[in-house]
Amino acid sequence: MSELLQLAQKILEQRVGSEHIEVFVSRSTENDVRAYQGDIEDLTTASSDGVGIRVLTDSASGARVGSAWAGSLDETAISEALREARDNVRFATEDEFVAFAQPDGVTAPQLNLTSPDVDSVSLDEKVALAIELERAVRDSDPRIRQVDSASYSDYAVAGAIASTTGIAATYARTMAYLSVEAIATNGEEDQSGWGLSAGRGPRDIDLDRARRDAVQRCTRMLGAIKPTTRKGIAVFDARATATLLSIIGGALSGEAVVRGRSFFAGRIGEMVASPRFTLIDDPTDPRHFAASPFDGEGLATRRNALIENGLLRGFVYDTVSGRRAGVASTGSAQRGGIAGSPSAGVRALQLQPGTLTQEEVFREIGDGFFIESLIGVHSGVNPISGDFSVGATGLLIRDGQLAEPIREVTVASSLQRMLLDVVAIGSDQEWLPGTAAGQTLAIDGISLSGS
Amino acid sequence: MTTATLIDQNLVEKVLTAATARGGDFAEIFVEDRQANSATLDQRRIEELTSGRERGAGIRVVIGETTGFAHTADLSERGLLKAAEAAAAVARSGGGGTKTVALESYRDNTTRATELPHDVDKARKVELMLLADDVARSQGSAISQVQVGLGDTSRRFLVANTDGVFAGDHQVRTRFNVQTVAVGDTGMQTGYRPVAATRGFEWMTPERISEAASKAAQQALTKLASRPAPSGDLPVVLAGGSGGILFHEACGHGLESDAILKQASVYAGMVGEKVASDLVTLIDDGTMVDEWGYLAIDDEGRPSARNVLIENGVLTDYMWDYMRARKEGRVSSGNGRRQTYAHLPMVRMTNTYLMAGTQTPEEIIASTSYGVYVAQLGGGQVNPTTGDFVFGMTEAYLIENGEITTPLRECNLIGNGPAVLKRVDAVANDFSTAPGTCGKDGQQVPVGTGQATMRLTGVTIGGTAA
Structure with missing residues (x-):
């Protein structure tokens, strides 16, 4: 048994009377290097520990939960957190649906989500990667005027969740990233572009991939115009699609649904999207960087079909939102670190790939606009009403080919319409860090506001 | 409580000396003890109160234009010296000679706060959240949902560096958010209003909370009649x-x-x-x-x-x-x-x-x-x-x-x-x-x-x- 699980279970021994305790402990190490002008700008090495404790008391009229956390695993910090969590219980409103997860018999997938290289590759080699990335971007194109930041980062995290209701789960994960932001100039204006490559360890990342992305994105945006206002087909690239999918994923959370905060509420079994559109949440797929054997309550994760050929199949639930909806948890509790309490959410979305390459999608649609980045997403999308109005940069598509770069535009529609208006899905699925994988996605009926 | 007690002055000097032992031009230690409380009310239910505490130190060492940084939750001498050594790893040349650290006399600061949020009776916080819910709902029957969030932080820190800076601050912040949803023929609309100040809990008067709640509700109600923007x-x-x-x-x-x-x-x-x-x-x-x-x-x-x-x-x-x-x-x-x-x-x-x-x-x-x-x-x-x-x-x-x-x-x-x-x-x-x-x-x-x-x-x- 892992050391962290033992520690969590030891805290459970402090249970008093009929209360229930749930403990989440985590331990992580990280390295971050930023290179600038051939040298290290900063280098961070650190380790962090944390514990989150929830206490539940039950009575005839319902259960109550209180919680507390500490950024340390020392005994004093743990006792203080347990004391605070117990005190906080008293103030919660009794709720018949509140409960801790109980083992549900689903076996967790066997996933190897760690790379030994995070540990074995020396800090010097990691530093060298960041410096090499900076140099490579700078040397790529004479129009690159500056490399704002080129960094290597990695982390290794291990955690355990245990409860007096029988939960005992552990997980471990490593990640490594190379990312770079470059600025290109044509003498009159500057444009920036960002590139990334991610993997489980430093040997799984592709430096040239990050370089190419950053260089292409900033150089081809030079000379961007503000086009006239129009309506048409927007083609989202893999990164922009991933952003879009995570927004849609938010409205597929059972939590949002039971609280009446999703435009999908009450529409199970209806056609909510184009028949080409199949979206699943599958944390058991190890190719997805967000894969995980267990959810935030320590239940096994599973593959959940959300939208199949346009038909709304289901939502994702944690224990409490599931009880409110009268269904079982789908193993989809999310937890925002030690200070966060579980709540239902999608974790590892993927859109079923289509058959066309990006170039074929351009050819098929003829005219439209290619969207490379979305900005202002957190302010411009309302997951309750579905209103969608987001800033974008990209390029016009004319006669099936990329044409002038465009900036200072917004793309607007509603999420409901956009799902139904999907006209093509690319075959170019890309595994990205974050909630969703992405690929080329073409959507009709988009208003592009320019001048 | 003064922030000077976060760490012993001799230990500060020891850590700064260790951090520059390999030739750093500058070193800094930042020690922090942060407490945070949060609570949410949703659909008239107080969902969960959460309290947290985090203590630790961040140490940085600068050599030329390169910064080395390490942080630790272990505030013992052993923990801090280990972090100092990790931060100093960027100073590759090694052995620059020992820096003498002469700290200024300590400057302590504090936010105006007559009521530290952590000492406020939790029942009073709950009452204010319920008040916000009542006020928001009383604005109109179309208000279908009210969410109230309360968050406060008390952050005590001390910072010292090899230039002699030696100071601390106790920063207290209190925040209330009210979010509303109104439902009408045209669908759902939302409203939002915060009340926030770098102050103690005395800032959270029933008047301020009520005003925010009524404005958040009015906003959602008004938007029910909204048309698409040009x-x-x-x-x-x-x-x-x-x-x-x-x-x-x-x-x-x-x-x-x-x-x-x-x-x-x-x-x-x-x-x-x-x-x-x-x-x-x-x-x-x-x-x-x-x-x-x-x-x-x-x-x-x-x-x-x-x-x-x-x-x-x-x-x-x-x-x-x-x-x-x-x-x-x-x-x-x-x-x-x-x-x-x-x-x-x-x-x-x-x-x-x-x-x-x-x-x-x-x-x-x-x-x-x-x-x-x-x-x-x-x-x-x-x-x-x-x-x-x-x-x-x-x-x-x-x-x-x-x-x-x-x-x-x-x-x-x-x-x-x-x-x-x-x-x-x-x-x-x-x-x-x-x-x-x-x-x-x-x-x-x-x-x-x-x-x-x-x-x-x-x-x-x-x-x-x-």
Whole structure:
């Protein structure tokens, strides 16, 4: 048994009377290097520990939960957190649906989500990667005027969740990233572009991939115009699609649904999207960087079909939102670190790939606009009403080919319409860090506001 | 309680000496003890109270232009020396000789707080949340949901460095948010209002909470009658206090010296030049007591200050932290901030605002024949290289023939910061501020923004109406 699980279970021994305790402990190490002008700008090495404790008391009229956390695993910090969590219980409103997860018999997938290289590759080699990335971007194109930041980062995290209701789960994960932001100039204006490559360890990342992305994105945006206002087909690239999918994923959370905060509420079994559109949440797929054997309550994760050929199949639930909806948890509790309490959410979305390459999608649609980045997403999308109005940069598509770069535009529609208006899905699925994988996605009926 | 007790002075000196033993030019230790409480009310239920505590130290070592950084939750001598050694690993040359550390006499600071949030009876916090729920629901039967969030933090820190800085601050912040949903024939609309101050819990009076709750409810109710916003280039009138975040994002970030020194800002090399309309005077001021971005000292121990960035349209200066100021041979402007001990400090804003003008808000609206009136801007984002920005309008109306008319559905505003600054053509006398959270390189810090009612041109409304 892992050391962290033992520690969590030891805290459970402090249970008093009929209360229930749930403990989440985590331990992580990280390295971050930023290179600038051939040298290290900063280098961070650190380790962090944390514990989150929830206490539940039950009575005839319902259960109550209180919680507390500490950024340390020392005994004093743990006792203080347990004391605070117990005190906080008293103030919660009794709720018949509140409960801790109980083992549900689903076996967790066997996933190897760690790379030994995070540990074995020396800090010097990691530093060298960041410096090499900076140099490579700078040397790529004479129009690159500056490399704002080129960094290597990695982390290794291990955690355990245990409860007096029988939960005992552990997980471990490593990640490594190379990312770079470059600025290109044509003498009159500057444009920036960002590139990334991610993997489980430093040997799984592709430096040239990050370089190419950053260089292409900033150089081809030079000379961007503000086009006239129009309506048409927007083609989202893999990164922009991933952003879009995570927004849609938010409205597929059972939590949002039971609280009446999703435009999908009450529409199970209806056609909510184009028949080409199949979206699943599958944390058991190890190719997805967000894969995980267990959810935030320590239940096994599973593959959940959300939208199949346009038909709304289901939502994702944690224990409490599931009880409110009268269904079982789908193993989809999310937890925002030690200070966060579980709540239902999608974790590892993927859109079923289509058959066309990006170039074929351009050819098929003829005219439209290619969207490379979305900005202002957190302010411009309302997951309750579905209103969608987001800033974008990209390029016009004319006669099936990329044409002038465009900036200072917004793309607007509603999420409901956009799902139904999907006209093509690319075959170019890309595994990205974050909630969703992405690929080329073409959507009709988009208003592009320019001048 | 004084922040001086966070760590023993002898240990501070020992750690700084160890951190520079391999030849660092500069070393700093930042020790923090942070307590946070939060609670949410949803559908009349108090869902969960959460309390947290985090203690630790961040140590940085600077050699040339390279920074080494390590942090630890282990505040024992062994833990701190280990972190000092890790931070010093960037000093590869080794053996630069021992630095003598002569610390100044300790400067302690504290936020005005008669009631520390952690000591406030939790039952009283719960009562205030229920009050907000009652007030919001009493505004109209169409209010179907009310969510209330309460969060407070008490952050005690001590910072010391090899230049002799030795100071601490106890920062207390209290915040209430009310979110509402109204349902009508046209679907669901939302409302939002925060109450936030760098103050003790005494700020959270029933009057302030009730006002926020009723405004959040009114906003959702009003929006039920909203129509799709127009799209295209239109004059925009920002209500006082509603849109300071636009200048924070679209101009403030470009005036941070890290972006300037990397030539990554449109404002690099522009000091003394006319960058805005004569009506624009932009200030960053950490000394505004009670405001959400108030600080006695920044996270590098430097006293906060009132820094004029743009005066009557002319760029006067940038904002500076220790590292950037050092490179330019000047002093920091008190803008070195960090989210927690586990983060490196960088140049950040405090309270950033545009100074008020002389017109009345009514005059500005009356002189706008067709445009958009923004009563509340939501979050936004800016591309620092181009200055292009995007902001959500969470409450907006059409202006027709000099009068505020129909409410508009939510949509984005986009524009270019430097261009918009030049096209501010009216500023009123009704200055007010708003709290916000600023994210940069993954670090979140509380900031204040402010402005009086004003009119901008050259902004695109990203609506869906034809």
